[in-house]
Amino acid sequence: DTAVSQTPKYLVTQMGNDKSIKCEQNLGHDTMYWYKQDSKKFLKIMFSYNNKELIINETVPNRFSPKSPDKAHLNLHINSLELGDSAVYFCASSQSGTSRLHEQFFGPGTRLTVL
Amino acid sequence: GNSVTQMEGPVTLSEEAFLTINCTYTATGYPSLFWYVQYPGEGLQLLLKATKADDKGSNKGFEATYRKETTSFHLEKGSVQVSDSAVYFCALSDTGGFKTIFGAGTRLFVKA
Numbered sequence: 001d002t003a004v005s006q007t008p009k010y011l012v013t014q015m016g017n018d019k020s021i022k023c024e025q026n027l028g029h030d031t032m033y034w035y036k037q038d039s040k041k042f043l044k045i046m047f048s049y050n051n052k053e054l055i056i057n058e059t060v061p062n063r064f065s066p067k068s069p070d071k072a073h074l075n076l077h078i079n080s081l082e083l084g085d086s087a088v089y090f091c092a093s094s095q096s097g098t099s100r101l102h103e104q105f106f107g108p109g110t111r112l113t114v115l
Numbered sequence: 116g117n118s119v120t121q122m123e124g125p126v127t128l129s130e131e132a133f134l135t136i137n138c139t140y141t142a143t144g145y146p147s148l149f150w151y152v153q154y155p156g157e158g159l160q161l162l163l164k165a166t167k168a169d170d171k172g173s174n175k176g177f178e179a180t181y182r183k184e185t186t187s188f189h190l191e192k193g194s195v196q197v198s199d200s201a202v203y204f205c206a207l208s209d210t211g212g213f214k215t216i217f218g219a220g221t222r223l224f225v226k227a
Contacts, residue, residue, distance in 0.1 A: 048214065050213060090158055096213055102208040104159075104161070106158035106160065109157070
């Protein structure tokens with residue numbers, strides 16, 4: 001009964017390849033996110049989707065393309081991988097609205113290593 | 116724009132020491148404030164939260180009070196344990212909840 005799940009947990013690939021990371025949440029939330037965490041643990045928002053609509057795109061290279069087939073899923077596809085893409089990628093979800101709770105639930109992360 | 120500043124780490128303490136991790140914020144309106152914790156090899160998880168001025172969030176012996184006059188949300192614990200070793204993130208959420216701003220994280224090491 002994992003709340004936010006991601007696959008794969010580890011991803012090792014060569015420069016120039018294309019790869020995807022999948023995320024699913026079973027919390028009934030309407031908002032999902034992708035974050036990138038670098039080696040110094042700095043967490044940077046990449047994308048946010050609300051009810052399958054893109055609402056935040058934080059100047060991420062267009063090699064990164066998120067796709068949200070429904071409210072429970074937000075996948076991340078990366079084209080032409082570069083060395084600098086090596087990081088841990090976290091998916092998260094939350095419920096928007098006026099409740100002022102807005103806490104985010106994070107997946108376990110996907111460690112991407114580009115060789 | 117909104118921002119969160121927290122003290123740089125690492126912070127190294129002996130078991131049973133008192134912990135303070137400072138966090139200040141800049142925001143328009145009335146954001147909600149959070150502390151998240153990340154244990155090694157895991158994703159972030161919510162530690163505590165506060166949604167309005169003077170609210171105190173608490174969990175697992177940790178506390179933080181929403182201070183609007185000083186725009187702060189400092190994390191405290193009276194007696195840390197080795198198992199508290201982790202990275203702690205201060206964060207704020209805008210009114211609509213679509214975007215959460217995270218601080219840079221503070222790594223805590225607790226020695227036995």
